[in-house]
Amino acid sequence: MRKIILPIVAALALGAATPAMAFDSGDQMSMEAALDVATGVGITTVSDTEFLGDEWEIEGRDRLGRWMKVDVDSRTGEIRNVDRGW
Template sequence: MSKPFAAAFATLFLAGMPVMAQTPPAAASRDCQGGIDLARAAEIGREAGVTQLRKVECEDGKWEVEGRDAQGREIEVDIDPRDGRVLKTDRD
């Protein structure tokens, strides 16, 4: 790969990163409108044991926070979008 081509590729790739980072996940579904937004759902998930956050999405009328716990196990926390109550915590 030539240096000019590599530089152009790196510039285009890095220029797109902030846009990707600022684009919210398609989780802001009408099903999860209420008192709890995506950021608060992620915070509640962390409080419930998610240490390495992988995904926050609205699924079946509830927030699902997925990631890993302190022991490295997969964890999913389901959260009520109206009041932030933890509905269920699953660890694999």
């Protein structure tokens, strides 16, 4: 009986587990391309880069050492927002 119950429990546990969803980034721009866009608006030193699915959020400092954050659309490469710490 024990030889039958353990495989059944294992099969149920595997079947009940939620499969991880892989994010398909087929037509997303690379981090390097997003960094090129951000440097084009003034970031010279990057301190943090985060991919949020539909945009890249890049934080860093400009040439005068002021903080800034640039949000870049991950499909088109357009700049969505620029925050500057004046």
